[in-house]
Each structure stands twice: as structure tokens, then as C-alpha cells.
Amino acid sequence: MMKILTGYLPASSGSVEISGTLIDGNNLELRKKVGYLPEHNPLYQDMYIEEYLKFVADIYKLTDSKKRIAEIIETTGLIPERHKKIGALSKGYRQRVGLAQALLPDPEVLILDEPTTGLDPNQIVEVRNLITKLGEAKTILLSTHIMQEVQAICERVIIINKGDIVADEAAADLEKSFENKLSRVYVEYDGHPAPEKINALQGVESVSPKNNGYLVNVQSGYDVRPSLFKLAVENNLVILALSVEKESLEDLFHSLTV
Numbered sequence: 001m002m003k004i005l006t007g008y009l010p011a012s013s014g015s016v017e018i019s020g021t022l023i024d025g026n027n028l029e030l031r032k033k034v035g036y037l038p039e040h041n042p043l044y045q046d047m048y049i050e051e052y053l054k055f056v057a058d059i060y061k062l063t064d065s066k067k068r069i070a071e072i073i074e075t076t077g078l079i080p081e082r083h084k085k086i087g088a089l090s091k092g093y094r095q096r097v098g099l100a101q102a103l104l105p106d107p108e109v110l111i112l113d114e115p116t117t118g119l120d121p122n123q124i125v126e127v128r129n130l131i132t133k134l135g136e137a138k139t140i141l142l143s144t145h146i147m148q149e150v151q152a153i154c155e156r157v158i159i160i161n162k163g164d165i166v167a168d169e170a171a172a173d174l175e176k177s178f179e180n181k182l183s184r185v186y187v188e189y190d191g192h193p194a195p196e197k198i199n200a201l202q203g204v205e206s207v208s209p210k211n212n213g214y215l216v217n218v219q220s221g222y223d224v225r226p227s228l229f230k231l232a233v234e235n236n237l238v239i240l241a242l243s244v245e246k247e248s249l250e251d252l253f254h255s256l257t258v
Helices: 028-033 049-060 065-075 091-103 121-134 147-153 171-179 195-199 225-234 249-257
Strands: 034-037 109-113 139-143 156-161 164-170 182-189 204-210 213-218 239-246
Touching: 028 034, 034 091, 049 065, 049 091, 065 091, 091 109, 091 121, 121 139, 121 147, 139 147, 147 171, 147 249, 156 171, 156 249, 164 171, 164 249, 171 249, 182 225, 195 204, 195 213, 195 225, 225 239
Parallel strands: 034 109, 109 139
Antiparallel strands: 156 164, 182 213, 182 239, 204 213
């Protein structure tokens, strides 16, 4: 889909428009409007950063490319490494170079495919912050299987399963739907009440042993914590642990794509 959006592959059916321009597979005007960072960042390892960006700028036939390259190097945080060869950079900085080449023509739309794959935790935070900053001025289409990434960066979430859109909603609305939804509760007593007693509580869907306690699956809309406390009182038990696991975007993704 991303290759169709960028004009690298023709669509077998249907049509796609970006910023009012119809994609026909050979549209140079469209490619000026779209920046693309594929999952496997294709860089020339033996070229210096500025040399590579000058090469890309020449392909786009940019005027005053020297000024534009300087702006993009500052925007993407490449100034400390600007005089290095690409092959000598860390994975995080190579991703920044990939973003820099995608941003050179000042596109209206930026398409990023798994931009943080293979990065260490510090690099992930740096690239996420950069993408969030870029999103203030541009439309960014981000493809990822990392749900934490979606929650950290995205304003709108689209989940696709086998070519079909199975969810399309604002990220804030999705998160709001999880806030008041208890799905699993872990409880541990100083004794072992029969699982049947927990299972008989209103709102309990199922009970399974976990560690020294029980994992209680709860029906939507129920809060079983008061009932679990009452059960402890009635059976002279002490609650040693009680924790809630709320529904997550990862759970939603799993339920929509299995």
C-alpha cells in the first residue's frame, strides 16, 4: 500500500489521490509532494552526509540546495555528525539521514515505514520526538507493528487486516474507551479460596491460577475489586496483592487481526 501511495507500484484496482493529485504511477509532481522512508533505509554507506544529501537534492533539481541541506541537517539533528561517512553512523543517525533525504523537497506528506526498527531505547525516543515535531507542520503516515509507538506518536489509528480496514478512529478516542474498562484483575490472598467462589462473583468471566494467586477475567463494565475484598472478609483472608490490567491498544489489535 505504501509503495502504491508513493507511486513506486501501480494499483491493480481503485485510485489514490494525495493532496488532490491523482497517482498514475509516473507522476513527478506527486513525488515532489511525498517524502518516503522505507523500512530498509537505502543509503550509500561510502558517502558523507552532506555529499549524499547534495546527491538527492540534485535528483530533485532543487534550487539553492546548499541552504536547504543546511536547514534539513539542523531539523533532523545531524549537525554533530555532519562530516562523517554514513557507514560510520549509528543506526539512529542513519534513520535521521533517511528522514533528511525524505524531507529535502519539503513534501506535504511524509510516509514512514517502521522508522524505529532496530533502534535502541534512547534512539527510539529521539526519533519519536523528531517525528512528533515534524508532524506539527506535515501530514505523516506511519506504519508500525509496535503499539507503544502508535500511542506515543499518532493522532489517528487505522488497523488493516488482510487488506481490509478493521478500525479507523482518533487515537485519543481509542485510549478513552480503555480508561474505564477493566479486563483482568490479579488477586493474591494469604490462603487459597476455591476458584469456584471467585468465579461465582458478578461480572467474573473466568478465573485461572497465576503465580500464588488468581487472574480474574472481567466482563466489560464491571469492577470486581469490591467483591474480591468482600470475599476476603467473609473467609477471614488477607489480600496480599490486587492489581488491574486494563485493555490496551495491543489487545485491540490482537482481537481485530486474529
